Amino acid sequence: MNLKKIIINKILLFTILNSLLNGEGIWVNYGWEIFEHATDARSAAIGNANTGYNLYSISASLTNPAFASKRIKDVNITHQSRFAGIVNGDMIGFQLGAKSKFINLNLLYEGVSHIPDTRYMLLDWGLDGQFGTNDLGEGNGILDEGERLDKDQLRYFNQHQIGLHGSFISNLIGIPIGIGYKILSYHLSEYFALGIGIDIGYIKHLKKFAFGIVLRNLPASGLIWDNGNIEGTMPSFSVGIHNSYDLRIKNSIIVINPMINLNGSLSNANLDSQIRNGKFSMDTAFGLECVYNDKAMLRLGRNSLNNLTGGIGCSWDSFGIDYAFISPADNVDIGTHHLISISLSVDFVKSKMMEITKS
Numbered sequence: 001m002n003l004k005k006i007i008i009n010k011i012l013l014f015t016i017l018n019s020l021l022n023g024e025g026i027w028v029n030y031g032w033e034i035f036e037h038a039t040d041a042r043s044a045a046i047g048n049a050n051t052g053y054n055l056y057s058i059s060a061s062l063t064n065p066a067f068a069s070k071r072i073k074d075v076n077i078t079h080q081s082r083f084a085g086i087v088n089g090d091m092i093g094f095q096l097g098a099k100s101k102f103i104n105l106n107l108l109y110e111g112v113s114h115i116p117d118t119r120y121m122l123l124d125w126g127l128d129g130q131f132g133t134n135d136l137g138e139g140n141g142i143l144d145e146g147e148r149l150d151k152d153q154l155r156y157f158n159q160h161q162i163g164l165h166g167s168f169i170s171n172l173i174g175i176p177i178g179i180g181y182k183i184l185s186y187h188l189s190e191y192f193a194l195g196i197g198i199d200i201g202y203i204k205h206l207k208k209f210a211f212g213i214v215l216r217n218l219p220a221s222g223l224i225w226d227n228g229n230i231e232g233t234m235p236s237f238s239v240g241i242h243n244s245y246d247l248r249i250k251n252s253i254i255v256i257n258p259m260i261n262l263n264g265s266l267s268n269a270n271l272d273s274q275i276r277n278g279k280f281s282m283d284t285a286f287g288l289e290c291v292y293n294d295k296a297m298l299r300l301g302r303n304s305l306n307n308l309t310g311g312i313g314c315s316w317d318s319f320g321i322d323y324a325f326i327s328p329a330d331n332v333d334i335g336t337h338h339l340i341s342i343s344l345s346v347d348f349v350k351s352k353m354m355e356i357t358k359s
Helices: 003-022 041-045 346-358
Strands: 025-028 075-081 087-098 101-115 155-172 175-186 191-207 210-218 221-225 230-233 236-242 245-249 252-265 275-276 280-292 296-302 308-315 319-326 339-343
Touching: 041 075, 041 296, 041 308, 041 319, 041 339, 075 346, 191 230, 280 319, 339 346
Parallel strands: 025 230
Antiparallel strands: 075 087, 075 339, 087 101, 101 155, 155 175, 175 191, 191 210, 191 221, 210 236, 221 230, 236 252, 245 252, 252 280, 275 280, 280 296, 296 308, 308 319, 319 339
């Protein structure tokens, strides 16, 4: 490790330790969802049940860092629209390095704009409707009889998240382990937070079966806010199994890829959890992908939130496009999600750029 890396690591360590010693820490259930639902269209269409199924794309390492074991000369670009366009996200993934040493990088963005802020609308004057009399109900923060809301005090704010996920393979006592480093920049109105986290993944092949396991937020991921508060997120895990079947029809080959995922959390149990005990919860996800001659894909699934998913895809030598939809729960139309991913060969992009520069 050179001197520059040592200095950078010491600065990061000092900043984290200083915040931990002087900040107020709390445990939260949410904060890192961008690294879960900001995925590509192919993963979303199969319910994100691909912990044990390597899609051989850069963004697949978001699901399991162990998928960063192959050289991939593609650039992946994804856009998704959630909740009827209220939430929008973008992602670009590419690979850096040469020969056997490389890293998968995914840059993610998610934004929610024009969020109503009603904190200053209440004219909290009490039952008599006059400010400063200290009567019953004045200043209690509740809309009582005789009080009203001032629409001129309605304000709006934005929320933006930017995440960076880097995955690579590291050998631990001879076992290839996928390591995923993630950095999160969180902007909420005038507030700002910065966080770091680590994911660990492993994949094992037994004949045609593939078994994958991922441990997320180890030992815990944390967000440090600009006011000194620290939000910690407990670890979670995913276990996945995948198998493939070849179906030959004349001169065509259809590859059928069924898969199943088991997702567990130590702190995020809710009424919709399939299995729960206290704060511990477990939920399943299913996916099915049918590939026709390595050119056309049909995908179906159900994610761990019980949303039905589906999509299609087409692939050529230097270009690929995928579409996915995630149906809303309980037939709520505002919850429909749409994702579009484009994959471009690096060599194809270079050749086109050379043609442009020559012309």
